[in-house]
Amino acid sequence: MADLNPINWWRRFLALPNDNLTKTLGFAFLVAFTASIFVSVAAVTLKPLHLQNLERERQARMAAMVAALPGMADILAEAGTDGLEVRIVELASGTFARGIDAESFDQRAAALDPAQSTKIPGEADVAGLKQRANFAPVYILRRDGVPALVVLPVRGVGYQSMLYAYLALKADGNTVAGLTFYEHGETPGIGARIQDPDWQALWPGKELADDAGNILISVVRGKAVGPFEVDAISGATRTGSGVSNMLRFWLGEHGFGPFLKRLRAGEL
Amino acid sequence: MKASLGYLIDPLIKGNPITFHILGICSALAVTTSLVTALTMSGALTIVLVLSNVTISAIRNHIPDSIRLIVQITIIASLVIVIDLFLQAFAPETSKRLSIFVALIVTNCLVLARAETFARQKPVWPSLLDGLGNGLGYSMILLIVGSIRELFGTGNLLGYSVLPLVENGGWFQPLRLMLLAPSAFFIIGFLVWIIRSWRPEQIEEPEFKILTPDGATRP
Numbered sequence: 001m002a003d004l005n006p007i008n009w010w011r012r013f014l015a016l017p018n019d020n021l022t023k024t025l026g027f028a029f030l031v032a033f034t035a036s037i038f039v040s041v042a043a044v045t046l047k048p049l050h051l052q053n054l055e056r057e058r059q060a061r062m063a064a065m066v067a068a069l070p071g072m073a074d075i076l077a078e079a080g081t082d083g084l085e086v087r088i089v090e091l092a093s094g095t096f097a098r099g100i101d102a103e104s105f106d107q108r109a110a111a112l113d114p115a116q117s118t119k120i121p122g123e124a125d126v127a128g129l130k131q132r133a134n135f136a137p138v139y140i141l142r143r144d145g146v147p148a149l150v151v152l153p154v155r156g157v158g159y160q161s162m163l164y165a166y167l168a169l170k171a172d173g174n175t176v177a178g179l180t181f182y183e184h185g186e187t188p189g190i191g192a193r194i195q196d197p198d199w200q201a202l203w204p205g206k207e208l209a210d211d212a213g214n215i216l217i218s219v220v221r222g223k224a225v226g227p228f229e230v231d232a233i234s235g236a237t238r239t240g241s242g243v244s245n246m247l248r249f250w251l252g253e254h255g256f257g258p259f260l261k262r263l264r265a266g267e268l
Numbered sequence: 269m270k271a272s273l274g275y276l277i278d279p280l281i282k283g284n285p286i287t288f289h290i291l292g293i294c295s296a297l298a299v300t301t302s303l304v305t306a307l308t309m310s311g312a313l314t315i316v317l318v319l320s321n322v323t324i325s326a327i328r329n330h331i332p333d334s335i336r337l338i339v340q341i342t343i344i345a346s347l348v349i350v351i352d353l354f355l356q357a358f359a360p361e362t363s364k365r366l367s368i369f370v371a372l373i374v375t376n377c378l379v380l381a382r383a384e385t386f387a388r389q390k391p392v393w394p395s396l397l398d399g400l401g402n403g404l405g406y407s408m409i410l411l412i413v414g415s416i417r418e419l420f421g422t423g424n425l426l427g428y429s430v431l432p433l434v435e436n437g438g439w440f441q442p443l444r445l446m447l448l449a450p451s452a453f454f455i456i457g458f459l460v461w462i463i464r465s466w467r468p469e470q471i472e473e474p475e476f477k478i479l480t481p482d483g484a485t486r487p
Binding site: 014018019020023024027028031032035036038039042043046049050053056057188189192 | 330331332333334335338339342343345346349350353354356357358360367368
């Protein structure tokens with residue numbers, strides 16, 4: 001009759017010599033298993049706090065970007081901190097969607113829900129997103145009822161992570177007023193410098209598309225010339241092209257293209 | 269009792285991990301631009317060191333020799349990930365300023381050195397004290413370097429103004445060099461010099477000697 005008592009098994013396992021193959025393999029497995037449980041428990045338990053911090057970071061970056069724009073601080077001061085009007089846009093038509101609560105709309109969750117998202121055709125998917133939500137929030141700051149500033153949430157694949165940013169455009173829908181990244185996982189000291197104020201300061205005043213509507217804005221190596229180019233960060237080539245692709249996608253017809261067309265036509 | 273106190277006190281000056289063993293220099297340079305980051309890093313490293321020493325010492329009799337380094341690194345790495353997660357959750361700003369250096373505690377030679385040379389051979393209690401002692405020794409140097417760099421680099425300590433700056437109508441012109449990595453090298457170098465002048469037994473034998481023509485060695 002074989003001994004089925006696990007305590008005896010455990011004793012026999014511990015009694016094996018340390019250079020025994022079974023003991024080595026078993027020990028390696030046990031250490032790896034315990035360590036992974038330990039790390040997983042910590043990660044899952046702390047996740048709500050991490051999400052809270054990310055949300056705070058997102059709001060702080062948005063507020064800092066808008067406050068730093070010349071002239072915008074005055075409008076904000078007049079209109080109060082709620083001066084930014086949040087609207088939900090149906091991306092395909094560029095019109096404001098009715099019946100969706102802007103406060104509770106979760107673009108990230110919607111992008112993962114097949115019922116609320118659209119697959120992006122392969123050749124158009126330059127930002128590497130695979131699918132995007134049908135609706136997106138936009139933030140509009142009005143002066144005398146006319147949009148003075150539009151902030152668009154954008155995201156795209158960088159070198160090793162998803163980059164999340166806010167792109168602020170002036171009323172013409174073509175001039176960048178600011179670009180700020182609020183979440184990413186790029187290499188510290190290299191790609192992560194997309195969050196540096198110095199680099200983000202290169203963006204205001206740049207233009208997105210030429211008169212014919214071709215989207216030309218890009219991050220270039222070497223010296224940036226003209227209104228459509230921004231200096232890349234040395235060593236972060238792929239993060240830079242990720243940023244270019246992200247903008248190209250979100251300004252194009254599968255992103256905010258239709259919405260921006262309406263903005264330029266003065267229909268908002 | 270006296271022996272166990274020795275485990276705790278020896279690494280402070282006599283066997284200080286930074287000034288005597290010259291271990292963990294990379295992080296000591298990187299995180300000492302301000303006292304807050306130095307404090308956080310010291311805390312994180314001390315906790316990791318104590319826990320890794322205790323864990324490794326507790327299972328020391330069963331670690332197969334052939335995979336002992338892997339086992340030690342696995343334990344240290346899991347501890348570091350958990351500490352990093354805690355920092356990200358409860359101190360997101362400091363965690364951002366420390367960037368990758370908390371994660372790099374895994375590769376901090378100091379932690380592995382204590383596991384390999386001490387905890388693997390000694391019982392749990394001395395290992396705990398040894399980890400704590402080495403952590404405190406490391407922290408002490410970090411705090412000294414961090415205070416000097418923040419005080420003379422920005423005129424502040426823990427963010428509070430100590431020396432009134434010229435730009436605010438005071439007299440102190442901040443030394444920007446203090447915020448750059450070389451200054452930490454200088455300060456650590458001076459500390460090593462001071463400690464070794466006070467305790468000459470720490471001075472190592474030179475690896476090479478200059479021979480005079482008659483074959484005698486010059487001091």
